[in-house]
Structure formats: structure tokens, C-alpha cells
Amino acid sequence: KAGVTQTPRYLIKTRGQQVTLSCSPISGHRSVSWYQQTPGQGLQFLFEYFSETQRNKGNFPGRFSGRQFSNSRSEMNVSTLELGDSALYLCASSLAGGIGQFFGPGTRLTVL
Amino acid sequence: AQSVAQPEDQVNVAEGNPLTVKCTYSVSGNPYLFWYVQYPNRGLQFLLKYITGDNLVKGSYGFEAEFNKSQTSFHLKKPSALVSDSALYFCAVRTALDTGTASKLTFGTGTRLQVTL
Numbered sequence: 001k002a003g004v005t006q007t008p009r010y011l012i013k014t015r016g017q018q019v020t021l022s023c024s025p026i027s028g029h030r031s032v033s034w035y036q037q038t039p040g041q042g043l044q045f046l047f048e049y050f051s052e053t054q055r056n057k058g059n060f061p062g063r064f065s066g067r068q069f070s071n072s073r074s075e076m077n078v079s080t081l082e083l084g085d086s087a088l089y090l091c092a093s094s095l096a097g098g099i100g101q102f103f104g105p106g107t108r109l110t111v112l
Numbered sequence: 113a114q115s116v117a118q119p120e121d122q123v124n125v126a127e128g129n130p131l132t133v134k135c136t137y138s139v140s141g142n143p144y145l146f147w148y149v150q151y152p153n154r155g156l157q158f159l160l161k162y163i164t165g166d167n168l169v170k171g172s173y174g175f176e177a178e179f180n181k182s183q184t185s186f187h188l189k190k191p192s193a194l195v196s197d198s199a200l201y202f203c204a205v206r207t208a209l210d211t212g213t214a215s216k217l218t219f220g221t222g223t224r225l226q227v228t229l
Contacts, residue, residue, distance in 0.1 A: 004155075033217075045218070099144050100158060100161055103155040104155050105155040108153075
């Protein structure tokens with residue numbers, strides 16, 4: 001099976017812009033979670049989607065949003081980018097009710 | 113609230129020697145515990161997990177971890193370290209209470225393992 005794929009792998013944006021990141025889960029996985037990784041804050045949970053519904057959300061401002069499509073692919077959007085949004089954004093997928101999460105390679109976002 | 117502590121920012125070990133990367137956790141109910149490894153500019157790779165059963169869990173690349181409920185620990189071990197094991201290691205926990213409803217993982221801050229010749 002193909003692993004979790006994330007596109008694009010690298011992004012450079014400027015403050016105030018918005019960005020959309022994409023994640024395709026492992027075939028058959030219906031749960032997709034997003035995490036932000038920064039040197040200062042480490043790995044932090046953003047949100048999780050299952051069957052096109054957000055069922056868990058971390059402590060991030062409303063500028064961070066996401067959605068999931070009927071084929072389980074997920075996107076996350078960050079509006080009005082700030083310098084502090086520069087991070088590696090990781091997507092993970094798991095089976096419905098599954099215990100293990102499998103991570104993609106991440107999208108490196110740099111905000112200038 | 114659940115939490116994970118990795119008390120060592122870095123662990124240094126000589127190739128061929130045994131290694132231990134420490135992890136303690138706090139969670140409501142029974143824990144599901146995980147170890148992931150991250151190489152530079154890469155995502156997280158799954159190493160092993162503890163769900164239930166035998167306290168000694170064997171995983172990928174010769175790694176194993178020992179679950180100790182009384183000490184709320186889940187230390188990662190390998191009998192003989194390799195230079196190629198040098199990477200960033202993360203311990204993670206989720207509560208068994210969330211099964212089927214949410215998959216949120218709480219991660220530790222990571223431990224950098226440096227294996228030298």
C-alpha cells in the first residue's frame with residue numbers, strides 16, 4: 001500500500017497570505033489528523049477528521065481550518081499567515097477506530 | 113489531560129552499546145503508547161506500540177520498549193546501537209477511552225539520539 005502523501009512538500013508564503021495543504025491517507029484509512037511541528041512548541045495536535053466530520057480539535061486559533069472529502073483526502077487551510085506559522089505540518093491517517101497513526105512526510109511552510 | 117515527558121534532550125551512545133531513551137506518561141484510564149522516529153526533513157516513522165498484553169514490546173529495526181504501569185514509563189531500548197539509529201525519537205500517548213471516537217496523540221518533546229563510532 002502507498003503511504004500517506006502530502007502536497008506540496010515545501011511552501012514559501014508571506015505574512016497575510018493564506019495557504020492550503022493537502023493530505024491523502026493510506027487507502028482504506030478514514031481518519032486523518034493534522035499536527036504542527038515547531039522547534040519551540042514541538043508536535044502539537046491541530047485537528048482530526050473522520051468521515052468528513054471534525055471530531056477533535058486542538059488549541060489553535062480559528063485561522064487554522066480543515067476539511068475532509070468523501071474519498072478521505074483532507075486539506076488544511078491557514079488564513080492570514082503569521083511568521084509564527086512557519087512549521088512542518090504533518091498529516092497522519094488511521095483506520096476507523098484504529099490505534100496506530102501513520103504519518104506523511106510533511107509540508108514545510110515558511111512564512112516570510 | 114494527558115501528557116508525556118522525555119527527560120533527556122539528547123542521548124549519546126557508542127555504536128555497539130545498548131541504548132535507552134526514557135519516556136514517562138500521564139493519562140486517564142489505560143494508555144496506548146507509541147514510539148516514533150524522525151530523520152532530518154522527514155515525517156515520523158512508526159517504531160512500535162503498546163496496547164495491552166506483554167509489557168515488552170518489540171518493534172522495527174531491533175528496537176523494543178518496556179511498559180511499566182507502576183512507574184508510568186515506556187522506555188525505548190535497543191541492545192546494540194548503530195550509527196544509523198541517530199535521529200530524533202518521540203514518545204506519544206493516547207487514552208484507550210478515546211478508541212473509536214478520536215485519535216489525538218500527545219507527544220513528548222523528543223530526544224535526539226546520537227550514536228558515534
